[in-house]
Amino acid sequence: MSDARTVIFEQPGGPEVLKLVHRAVGAPGPGEVRIRHHACGLNYIDIYQRSGVYPMALPHALGMEGAGVVEAVGEGVTHLTEGDRVAYASAPPGAYCDARVMAAAQVCRLPEGIDFRTGAAMMLQGLTVQYLFHRTVPLQAGDTVLFHAAAGGVGLIACQWARALGIRLIGTAGTDEKCALARDHGAAEVINYEREDFVARVREITDGRGVDVVMDSIGAATFEQSLDCLRPVGMMISYGNASGKVPPFDLGILGAKGSLQLTRPTLFTHIADHDTCQAMAAQLFEMVESGKVKIRIGQEFALKDVAEAHRQMEARSTTGSSVLLC
Numbered sequence: 001m002s003d004a005r006t007v008i009f010e011q012p013g014g015p016e017v018l019k020l021v022h023r024a025v026g027a028p029g030p031g032e033v034r035i036r037h038h039a040c041g042l043n044y045i046d047i048y049q050r051s052g053v054y055p056m057a058l059p060h061a062l063g064m065e066g067a068g069v070v071e072a073v074g075e076g077v078t079h080l081t082e083g084d085r086v087a088y089a090s091a092p093p094g095a096y097c098d099a100r101v102m103a104a105a106q107v108c109r110l111p112e113g114i115d116f117r118t119g120a121a122m123m124l125q126g127l128t129v130q131y132l133f134h135r136t137v138p139l140q141a142g143d144t145v146l147f148h149a150a151a152g153g154v155g156l157i158a159c160q161w162a163r164a165l166g167i168r169l170i171g172t173a174g175t176d177e178k179c180a181l182a183r184d185h186g187a188a189e190v191i192n193y194e195r196e197d198f199v200a201r202v203r204e205i206t207d208g209r210g211v212d213v214v215m216d217s218i219g220a221a222t223f224e225q226s227l228d229c230l231r232p233v234g235m236m237i238s239y240g241n242a243s244g245k246v247p248p249f250d251l252g253i254l255g256a257k258g259s260l261q262l263t264r265p266t267l268f269t270h271i272a273d274h275d276t277c278q279a280m281a282a283q284l285f286e287m288v289e290s291g292k293v294k295i296r297i298g299q300e301f302a303l304k305d306v307a308e309a310h311r312q313m314e315a316r317s318t319t320g321s322s323v324l325l326c
């Protein structure tokens with residue numbers, strides 16, 4: 001039994017509901033490991049959970065990814081041993097802590113060349129980019145993708161991943177500085193959607209054709225306009241709701257706008273199977289170790305400053321990935 005600081009919340013609300021408490025961490029049961037974290041990752045899903053957009057049984061711990069060292073291994077776990085350096089993205093929430101016991105299936109051995117901060121910063125966002133580009137719609141070199149929030153955590157990884165695959169990524173972001181960052185990371189074109197009409201710009205950039213795929217994590221504020229950026233039979237991947245959930249709509253608009261396709265995926269379907277998750281992580285590690293994708297940690301916070309970290313993310317003042325240090 002050991003002691004660990006853990007972030008919990010007892011009611012949905014703003015960053016102020018987050019509380020740091022001390023909890024005993026026990027021995028891992030069958031199929032579980034105990035991990036001592038060096039760092040944990042911050043993701044926009046943590047904000048949906050804290051604020052009640054994704055309701056949870058309360059009180060609950062928060063945080064979906066971390067990196068550290070395996071302290072103890074439960075019965076039946078064969079891919080990890082005590083002392084392994086590891087990183088993961090996984091439900092249930094509870095990664096904002098010094099140490100935890102959790103299911104081992106989604107925990108991956110971290111290559112020597114990747115440090116703990118990078119490991120904590122990249123798993124959830126990097127595995128998301130992996131499934132968006134490789135497991136959601138067939139994409140090939142030369143295809144054009146519109147990618148919103150291109151200077152964020154998922155966004156900067158996506159810009160580089162697209163460049164490596166020869167995909168022409170048009171990135172949007174809320175400031176000119178963020179647009180420049182997205183371009184530096186591989187976006188072929190950038191649009192400041194706070195001051196430019198992104199539908200008109202996309203039509204211009206694609207000579208009126210429209211893009212093959214839109215990857216939209218903004219939700220309510222961009223949904224309809226994103227559909228207007230697609231070519232006939234193009235694919236809309238709506239995978240987040242930073243501006244609020246997409247309200248119910250008439251399916252007929254997909255027909256009217258050109259027989260469009262639509263999917264609303266989540267990472268957690270893709271990583272549910274142990275072998276698939278480990279294979280996805282292996283590809284992510286390869287992208288990072290080869291230098292094709294560099295993880296930009298734009299912000300680091302002490303675990304006790306988690307509320308400030310949430311404030312900055314919600315204020316759209318972060319770029320790249322953010323981590324909490326344990």
Ligand code: NDP
Binds near residue numbers: 153
């Ligand atoms: P980001 O670092 O991208 O932060 C969110 C960004 O969204 C902001 O920086 C901001 O960029 C943009 N944004 C636009 N409108 C708003 C708004 N009204 N309020 C707040 N932000 C806004 O976060 P992550 O990299 O962690 O995640 C990116 C998105 O991907 C999130 O929506 C997340 O939920 C989604 N996601 C979905 C997954 C899935 O499997 N379905 C998995 C992982 C992430 P700007 O100022 O440039 O507009």
